[in-house]
Amino acid sequence: MKKSILSIFTLLAIVACKDNTETTSKETSETEKTIIYPSDVIPFMDEWKILLGDGTSSDSLVNYAKDDFFYVENDNDTNWVVYKTPNSGVTSRTSSNTRTELGQKNHWIPEVGGKLTGTLKVKHVSTSGDARVAASYSVVVGQIHSDEGHENEPIKIFYKKFPGHTKGSVFWNYEINTDGDDNSSRWDFSTAVWGNDMSVVGDSPNTYPEEPKDGIALGEEFSYEINVYKGIMYLTFRSEGHETVKFTKNLLKSDFATKEDIPQQIWSLYAAIGRDGVERDSAYAGEINYFKQGAYNQTNGKNPEDNIVWYTGSETYNGDIAKQYANGCYSEVWFKEATVGEGTNPN
Numbered sequence: 468m469k470k471s472i473l474s475i476f477t478l479l480a481i482v483a484c485k486d487n488t489e490t491t492s493k494e495t496s497e498t499e500k501t502i503i504y505p506s507d508v509i510p511f512m513d514e515w516k517i518l519l520g521d522g523t524s525s526d527s528l529v530n531y532a533k534d535d536f537f538y539v540e541n542d543n544d545t546n547w548v549v550y551k552t553p554n555s556g557v558t559s560r561t562s563s564n565t566r567t568e569l570g571q572k573n574h575w576i577p578e579v580g581g582k583l584t585g586t587l588k589v590k591h592v593s594t595s596g597d598a599r600v601a602a603s604y605s606v607v608v609g610q611i612h613s614d615e616g617h618e619n620e621p622i623k624i625f626y627k628k629f630p631g632h633t634k635g636s637v638f639w640n641y642e643i644n645t646d647g648d649d650n651s652s653r654w655d656f657s658t659a660v661w662g663n664d665m666s667v668v669g670d671s672p673n674t675y676p677e678e679p680k681d682g683i684a685l686g687e688e689f690s691y692e693i694n695v696y697k698g699i700m701y702l703t704f705r706s707e708g709h710e711t712v713k714f715t716k717n718l719l720k721s722d723f724a725t726k727e728d729i730p731q732q733i734w735s736l737y738a739a740i741g742r743d744g745v746e747r748d749s750a751y752a753g754e755i756n757y758f759k760q761g762a763y764n765q766t767n768g769k770n771p772e773d774n775i776v777w778y779t780g781s782e783t784y785n786g787d788i789a790k791q792y793a794n795g796c797y798s799e800v801w802f803k804e805a806t807v808g809e810g811t812n813p814n
Contacts, residue, residue, distance in 0.1 A: 582692065
């Protein structure tokens, strides 16, 4: 009798254990299904690698995310890929600015070309900085980067908003590919899309210029297309309630090959610190390039007296990322759509 009772208890224990295992397995499976990765929202992630603001990097982005840097948020039933990075963190070897930014695995020359699109909204830019400094309060949301020579950038697309303003500016910069070995004299020529270009700055660290009337607010959607076709860069910017704006730039022949070609903007913004070089006549012809997309924070917190163009004087809390996030010293950009591929005939 005792043996029979023991057998019944053993059988019940086995059944209960099996049921519990099945329940746990089912719960785990359901939990895994509820996780939404950036690659579920924008499926081109297999085309990219990423560097995050804490120095983490990965070249396998399918089913990859990292809290506080690269993840998904839902807003009004739409999923968005979030790129977030502090003012001060671990940077790449060629920059003093932190980034949570994709880097395209495929590289190309302008003659072959490529196309990058993105639909996004900037949720936050640093609230500390130096208003005299062109890069303060700004983030780059898309760019082309050279992978050889001086490793300069044919385009960087910026969003910038001063503290206290409701609307910010969207503009794009072209960095000259300086002639010869001298890269210390390079500069960016900035062109406004909506609002101001990069050269509009304050008169003192805490004195801001007038707010742009046709600017873009934080949280307001806009889109861009960078289409390089047979060496010509075609740019298109769209936002509901704003004029669609288009630009064309030749990447195979320079517009800035002599001192006489240097725009007044450069004499005002860069020349005082020795950045008054000229570009090689062939610009970026034959040079290997690749796309980047995400949040490339331009407010790096260094001393503005050292270099008025690049060093932005923001709070960094000795690199403490949690404190920077808590005190507004970060950039955050949300993308809901993006594509990457070959350049196409714009006609």
